[in-house]
Amino acid sequence: MERKAKEIVIRGKVHDVGYRLFLLSDAERLFIEKFAARNVLINGEQHLIVLVAGAEEKISKFVEFAESNYPPEASVESVEVKDYGEEVRSIDSFRQSLMVFQLTKIAHAGVGMLGKQDAMLGKQDETIKVIKEESEKTREVTRAEGEKTREVVEKVREEVEKTSEVVKDEGEKTREVMKEKIVEDVEWVKEEIIGIKATLGKVKEKVGVD
Numbered sequence: 001m002e003r004k005a006k007e008i009v010i011r012g013k014v015h016d017v018g019y020r021l022f023l024l025s026d027a028e029r030l031f032i033e034k035f036a037a038r039n040v041l042i043n044g045e046q047h048l049i050v051l052v053a054g055a056e057e058k059i060s061k062f063v064e065f066a067e068s069n070y071p072p073e074a075s076v077e078s079v080e081v082k083d084y085g086e087e088v089r090s091i092d093s094f095r096q097s098l099m100v101f102q103l104t105k106i107a108h109a110g111v112g113m114l115g116k117q118d119a120m121l122g123k124q125d126e127t128i129k130v131i132k133e134e135s136e137k138t139r140e141v142t143r144a145e146g147e148k149t150r151e152v153v154e155k156v157r158e159e160v161e162k163t164s165e166v167v168k169d170e171g172e173k174t175r176e177v178m179k180e181k182i183v184e185d186v187e188w189v190k191e192e193i194i195g196i197k198a199t200l201g202k203v204k205e206k207v208g209v210d
Contacts, residue, residue, distance in 0.1 A: 005053035007084040012077035014048040034088040055086040
């Protein structure tokens with residue numbers, strides 16, 4: 001069985017889109033023995049370089065797949081295929097290294113998320129602290145205003161009591177004055193009646209009326 005090795009260069013948006021795992025899965029489906037893939041930047045452009053080696057029929061099917069299929073998040077501008085004359089690592093070796101790389105990447109992402117979470121928790125603690133401080137200030141203001149209100153109410157109550165006492169005293173004085181005036185008027189009326197009776201008596205004596 002004739003064996004063949006190929007180098008496939010894929011250019012475009014090909015990094016961080018799961019491209020290597022995507023092609024690895026197809027290589028395993030075809031039972032390709034040797035496979036490798038790496039992301040590189042050439043003049044600031046993203047490239048994915050894939051190496052495959054194995055039975056010619058399998059390699060041809062893989063190349064056909066790579067030329068017409070790519071991950072949903074990728075954006076392929078060109079696919080270049082050429083013969084490769086160097087040794088290619090085993091697909092098992094590449095799979096293991098890729099899994100280690102992916103796990104390391106996940107671990108770094110997890111650490112980053114934990115850092116962000118700690119920062120968010122720190123901000124949350126600060127927010128809770130501010131809310132507590134503002135709540136305490138509000139309670140203090142409320143207590144102070146409540147105390148002022150109680151003082152005002154107490155002063156009003158005292159003023160009302162004083163006014164009531166004044167009104168009561170003035171009422172007593174008014175009653176006494178009216179009582180004295182009434183007594184004086186009664187005495188005056190009595191004296192007038194006595195005077196009228198005396199005058200009538202004199203008139204009777206003059207006219208000889210009994």
